[in-house]
Amino acid sequence: MDSCAAVEKEVEKVINKFSAINDHSQRIIGDVISLIEKLRSSIAEGNPDSKVTAGQVDVLNEALSKTKDKLHRLTTEHRDLHGTVSKVGKAIDRNFVADFTATSRTDVFQTERNVMLLNKIMAQHFYRQGMDDVADALIKESGLPAEDIVPEPYAELHRIWESIHTGNLAPALDWAARYSAELDARNSTLEFKLHRLAFMQILNGGVQAQTDAIAYARSNFAKFVRRFEKDIQILMGTLIYLQIGIHNSPYKYLTAPEMWIETADVFLKDACQLLGINKDSPLSVIVNAGCTALPALLNLKQVMMSRQVTGIWNGRDELPIEIELEPDNRFHSIFACPILRQQSSEDNPPMKLLCGHVISRDALNKLSNGPILKCPYCPMEQCPSDAKLIYF
Known part of the structure; x- marks a missing residue:
């Protein structure tokens, strides 16, 4: 935050x-225009066939001198403004790291498979943002098979989400009515919050x-009485303040923009859960996680380079330190x-033994004695090949 504050300053x-320069420039340009207009009027008052007098020449020269x-x-x-602008760039360079190559791996996107995976998550992200034309162009130019992009209702959800932000509740109410039973089964508050916004919109x-x-x-709140009785009572209380205006009442918070933003987020969350799709695109999840980890990794890399122990950071799919990510x-x-x-990985996944105990694959190989494996936690003997891979 200190770095941001320094740049913001x-x-x-x-x-x-x-x-300040803009205001001063407007005044100067206005003065020049006034001067030229007066000069033009002075010349126009004379005889158009007569020559310019010496006095008029002096006035013209004076006007040109003032204009220059x-x-x-x-x-x-x-020119002075350029110096001030350049200080912003220097402040950014001084407070932020511009080169992140120290924490990157150049071999990640050298394989065709990884490049196609990157194109895939980018296309999915564009579809989620309602940028269908950009996603279609990316799929076409990258040669990504169209069938690799699973058709999901991103466009409809994004359109409804945007309509809530613009104050149009009709698409969201239609969607909620269509999935009313499923939303009730999940104990969702979405449908009531949409009707609450619609009620306040009428008021x-x-x-x-x-x-x-x-x-x-009367038409829409009856089904919510059991779960939202107190909230409905509050909504009915707003009717008392119609004479003076809801904005001048204790219920003015019901008209706050935050209510619309919250409901839009609830819609997106509940709709994604109900339809079995992720609320956030894989690309945004990766970028957010990377932004969280980057400062710690940059500091670590600098320390490792100063102590000449860069070999600790190997090319495996793991980091030399633990990064604390948000619960989301x-x-x-x-x-x-x-x-x-040791923590399991793709190269060393967890393996479930016949007895039900779980160990890593490396431990399985070390404990195996030919065709016989004795479980380290129980007396059961078994064949190592009977162990099954577990996915978390």
Whole structure:
């Protein structure tokens, strides 16, 4: 945050100086225009067939001199602005790391498989953002098979999500009505929150909308009485304040923009859970996790380079330190082998023995004595080939 504050301070200086120069430039340009207009009027008053007098020549020269002087001042101020702008770039270089190659692996995207996987998650991300034309162009230009992109209702969900943000609840209410039973089974609050927004939207019409609001409440709130009785009572209480306006009442929080943002997020979350798709695209998850890990990895890399121990950071799919990610980025359990006390990986996955105990593949190979494997936790003997791979 200190780095951001330092850069923001320089940006504010640029904005303030730009505003001052802009105001000064407007005044100077206005003065020049006024001067030229007066000069033009003075010349126009004379005889059009007569020659320019010596006095008029002096006035013209004086006007040109003043114009050049003002132009020079504008040029100087503009040149000074460049110095202030360059300080922003220097502040960014001083407070942020521009080169992240120290933490990257150049061999990751050298295989065709990895390149196609990257194109796939990028195309999926564009579809989620409603950028179908960009996704289609990427699929076409990268040669990605169209069947590799699983058709999911990203476009519809994104359209409904955007419509909520713009104050149009009709698409969201239609969707919620279509999946009403499924939402109730999941104990979702989405449908009620949508109707609450619609009710408050009607009340924005003032006293004249009271009859319509009551009719809407009778038609749509009956099914929610058991779960949201207190919330419905609060909504009915807003009717008392229609004369003075909801914005002047204790219930003004119900009209806050945050209510719409919250409901839009609830829609996206519940809809994705109901349809069995991820709320966030794989690309955004990867980028967010990488941004969390990057500062620690950069500091570690600098320490390793200063102590000349860069060999510790090998090319395997693991990091030399543990990165603490947010709970939202934890998607499955992690297995640590109780024998070797190592975390499992793709090269050393967990293996389930016939007796039910689980050890890593490396531990399985070390404990195997020919065709016989004795479980380290129970007396059962078994064949190592009977162990089964476990996925978390």
